[in-house]
Amino acid sequence: MTIQEIIQQLGASQEQLQRARSIVERGELRNLRRTSDGTFFCGECKGPNKLFYLTSARKTPDKRIVLQCNCGSGESPCKHALALLLALTSGRPFAPFAFPDDNRGGLVLAEPPKPASAKPAAKPDQTSSMLDKPLRIDFGGERWFAVELAQDFSLRYTDSESGKQYKTLPKLHADEDAEQAEDAKKQIAGLRKELRASVKSATDTLETALKERQDWSVQDWQPVFLTGTAVMRQAAQGLVWVARAGAQKAQAFRCLEDGSLVLLDGKQLTLPKNARVSLAQPEELDGQWEQVFAQAGIVPLINQLGA
Numbered sequence: 001m002t003i004q005e006i007i008q009q010l011g012a013s014q015e016q017l018q019r020a021r022s023i024v025e026r027g028e029l030r031n032l033r034r035t036s037d038g039t040f041f042c043g044e045c046k047g048p049n050k051l052f053y054l055t056s057a058r059k060t061p062d063k064r065i066v067l068q069c070n071c072g073s074g075e076s077p078c079k080h081a082l083a084l085l086l087a088l089t090s091g092r093p094f095a096p097f098a099f100p101d102d103n104r105g106g107l108v109l110a111e112p113p114k115p116a117s118a119k120p121a122a123k124p125d126q127t128s129s130m131l132d133k134p135l136r137i138d139f140g141g142e143r144w145f146a147v148e149l150a151q152d153f154s155l156r157y158t159d160s161e162s163g164k165q166y167k168t169l170p171k172l173h174a175d176e177d178a179e180q181a182e183d184a185k186k187q188i189a190g191l192r193k194e195l196r197a198s199v200k201s202a203t204d205t206l207e208t209a210l211k212e213r214q215d216w217s218v219q220d221w222q223p224v225f226l227t228g229t230a231v232m233r234q235a236a237q238g239l240v241w242v243a244r245a246g247a248q249k250a251q252a253f254r255c256l257e258d259g260s261l262v263l264l265d266g267k268q269l270t271l272p273k274n275a276r277v278s279l280a281q282p283e284e285l286d287g288q289w290e291q292v293f294a295q296a297g298i299v300p301l302i303n304q305l306g307a
């Protein structure tokens with residue numbers, strides 16, 4: 001397949017192609033690797049913030065090209081993935097690359113998003129997310145910003161120099177690079193889109209769980225609410241949960257950021273292996289929980305206590 005055919009298949013514009021060409025010409029690709037069967041190609045592409053994005057291209061058995069990149073620009077295909085394709089079709093050398101034997105684990109590229117579950121309440125979205133760790137963004141100058149999930153489920157930008165926090169991405173300084181700022185903005189736009197989807201998914205899951213009085217085994221509950229997506233973890237920390245095990249008295253608890261579980265009096269709780277966990281219903285609770293959350297500065301994602 002020629003690059004023009006691939007570009008046509010992917011629906012990329014000539015402008016996108018031109019930006020990808022500049023990347024290749026400026027030598028911003030590194031670590032180009034391919035599998036021996038020629039179905040998988042990957043490389044690292046210089047990003048705006050001294051980091052390298054991981055970009056890959058895979059040929060499917062039906063001869064389609066699937067591109068992936070963790071830049072989060074939201075553009076499909078992004079210029080990094082296109083640059084990888086250009087490097088490929090222009091005969092740049094690719095070193096051998098082998099998947100680990102179990103086909104998992106060694107590959108750090110983002111997994112393709114899992115299809116949305118037909119029953120989101122039963123199987124909430126657990127795909128890994130850019131929100132799971134603070135993102136570092138800069139405009140090519142001295143300062144950089146740490147982008148993180150704030151308590152109110154919006155993004156928060158912390159200036160590395162002043163420590164000042166912002167609700168929106170601050171403006172470019174005179175000594176910074178406008179093109180890098182553009183890239184940073186696109187990256188943030190992608191992140192905000194992901195955040196909106198993640199908040200909606202978590203809200204739907206939790207509201208349904210509360211309304212339908214769903215419960216989970218400890219084994220099913222933990223990976224979703226205690227170690228799941230950044231948004232779901234934070235949402236779960238603002239809710240009161242109840243564990244019921246056999247004939248034992250039901251125990252209301254909340255989750256802390258470090259993954260521990262505590263009762264209203266602050267004592268740690270270890271979930272019995274056979275426990276079923278559910279959201280506490282409003283009638284099961286007294287008002288003290290509200291104070292606990294308010295004191296901790298926690299903003300609940302759904303209205304559990306005041307319902």
Ligand SMILES: [Zn+2]
Nearest residue numbers: 069071078080
């Ligand atoms: Zn990219």
